[in-house]
Amino acid sequence: MKKVAVLGSTGSIGTQTLDVIRQHPEQFRVSLLACGQNIELVKKQIAEFQPAVVAIAKESDLGKLEAHLPTETRAIAGESALLDALAETEAEFVMHAMVGSQGLKPTMAAIKAGKTIGIANKETLVTAGHLVTAASNRYGAQLIAVDSEHSAILQSMQGSNRGDVERLIITASGGSFRDWSAEEIQHAAPEDALKHPNWSMGQKVTIDSATMMNKGLEVIEAHWLFDMPYENIDVVIHRESIVHSLVEYQDKSVIAQLGTPDMKGPIQYALSFPDRLELEGPERLNLWEVGTLNFEKIDPVKHRCLLMAYQAGEAGGSAPTVLNAANEVAVQRFLEGKLSFPGIATVIENALAAHTVAAAPSIEEVLEIDEETRKRVRNGSER
Numbered sequence: 001m002k003k004v005a006v007l008g009s010t011g012s013i014g015t016q017t018l019d020v021i022r023q024h025p026e027q028f029r030v031s032l033l034a035c036g037q038n039i040e041l042v043k044k045q046i047a048e049f050q051p052a053v054v055a056i057a058k059e060s061d062l063g064k065l066e067a068h069l070p071t072e073t074r075a076i077a078g079e080s081a082l083l084d085a086l087a088e089t090e091a092e093f094v095m096h097a098m099v100g101s102q103g104l105k106p107t108m109a110a111i112k113a114g115k116t117i118g119i120a121n122k123e124t125l126v127t128a129g130h131l132v133t134a135a136s137n138r139y140g141a142q143l144i145a146v147d148s149e150h151s152a153i154l155q156s157m158q159g160s161n162r163g164d165v166e167r168l169i170i171t172a173s174g175g176s177f178r179d180w181s182a183e184e185i186q187h188a189a190p191e192d193a194l195k196h197p198n199w200s201m202g203q204k205v206t207i208d209s210a211t212m213m214n215k216g217l218e219v220i221e222a223h224w225l226f227d228m229p230y231e232n233i234d235v236v237i238h239r240e241s242i243v244h245s246l247v248e249y250q251d252k253s254v255i256a257q258l259g260t261p262d263m264k265g266p267i268q269y270a271l272s273f274p275d276r277l278e279l280e281g282p283e284r285l286n287l288w289e290v291g292t293l294n295f296e297k298i299d300p301v302k303h304r305c306l307l308m309a310y311q312a313g314e315a316g317g318s319a320p321t322v323l324n325a326a327n328e329v330a331v332q333r334f335l336e337g338k339l340s341f342p343g344i345a346t347v348i349e350n351a352l353a354a355h356t357v358a359a360a361p362s363i364e365e366v367l368e369i370d371e372e373t374r375k376r377v378r379n380g381s382e383r
């Protein structure tokens with residue numbers, strides 16, 4: 001029986017993680033649930049999974065939970081209580097499905113406690129990949145990819161020597177605006193951007209898909225997870241989201257992982273890694289129904305967020321921290337109707353241009369640069 005902590009239990013990945021756990025009561029038990037502000041949903045999750053600890057973001061919400069706690073469940077609130085709970089929890093596996101670089105401290109706490117971490121929270125690896133990988137080596141904590149592309153890469157590497165890998169090829173759907181003209185995109189509204197062609201996901205990652213920053217974050221995520229130089233990581237547009245990514249070996253053989261677009265597959269693979277279990281939910285892949293799989297080149301003008309991410313990744317140090325923080329605030333401003341869709345890329349470009357890169361920032365420096373960037377971008381004049 002694997003004991004599991006689910007961070008971000010009320011979100012898209014969090015709820016699907018619980019869907020998977022529900023299918024395998026003999027294999028997994030929930031020890032800790034952590035969420036932000038969706039108290040109504042977490043109440044139902046507590047009743048069903050009876051975790052030892054439930055962690056919520058705000059102390060003022062604790063009162064809403066009290067009457068609904070089973071005797072074996074302790075409720076806590078705030079970031080430092082969550083970090084303490086991660087240090088103490090009996091859970092050996094942490095599914096990290098919080099959104100944004102606010103996930104960094106919980107990642108570090110789970111690493112220091114020697115947990116195995118299913119890392120959906122890609123912003124952690126973008127903002128401080130050098131610190132996260134160094135700490136996971138030091139404390140013997142394993143990071144297992146959950147992001148569909150990185151899960152595909154991990155699956156395509158099984159049974160092969162890492163040293164034989166030549167190139168990673170990450171697929172991108174192209175996002176909500178892949179068939180829109182530059183003129184149409186100028187006036188794109190949040191509700192348009194939130195209509196992803198293939199995946200049902202949280203708001204932030206859906207907007208990132210539309211700007212292609214999601215793919216940029218994923219290139220940096222792949223660099224850290226698989227210790228691969230940026231020049232050996234390619235991105236290809238693949239409209240169907242059936243081929244989830246590919247690995248090329250030195251003998252030019254290419255191994256890919258395919259499936260219908262459903263995150264329950266990668267979530268379960270991370271939970272049961274390296275074993276496989278039966279899974280209900282995703283449609284079986286029928287290639288004769290799919291018919292054709294398309295692959296296209298990246299467009300450097302339309303996909304400028306992706307190019308900025310490559311540049312920030314290559315620059316290293318604090319550049320990806322700035323890229324990520326500027327992106328998070330720009331996406332929020334766009335969702336609030338305070339920034340145009342093309343304005344997201346402009347905001348990030350300006351934030352990177354204004355920043356002098358620190359070569360190997362400490363965790364304190366990363367957090368400070370993240371905060372400074374957020375302040376600058378929140379008060380920015382870009383529209």
Ligand SMILES: NC(=O)C1=CN([C@@H]2O[C@H](COP(=O)(O)OP(=O)(O)OC[C@H]3O[C@@H](n4cnc5c(N)ncnc54)[C@H](OP(=O)(O)O)[C@@H]3O)[C@@H](O)[C@H]2O)C=CC1
Pocket residue numbers: 007008009010011012013014034035036037038039056057097098099100102120121122123146147148199200201202203204205263
């Ligand atoms: N959704 C997907 O299919 C995929 C997502 N990812 C990545 O996974 C991560 C999660 O994405 P997704 O599930 O879509 O996001 P959602 O927005 O759906 O969920 C985010 C979760 O984080 C929780 N949260 C927010 N603030 C806090 C806090 N202070 N403390 C604890 N929990 C908090 C939210 O709680 P609440 O709602 O209660 O406020 C919610 O449970 C992201 O990094 C994303 O890029 C990667 C691949 C696919």
Ligand SMILES: CC(=O)[C@@H](O)[C@H](O)COP(=O)(O)O
Pocket residue numbers: 147148149171172173174175199205208209210214215263
């Ligand atoms: C499901 C998942 O992993 C998302 O990160 C997905 O990659 C989004 O799709 P695109 O970024 O390819 O549009």
Ligand SMILES: [Mn+2]
Pocket residue numbers: 147148149218
């Ligand atoms: Mn992905």
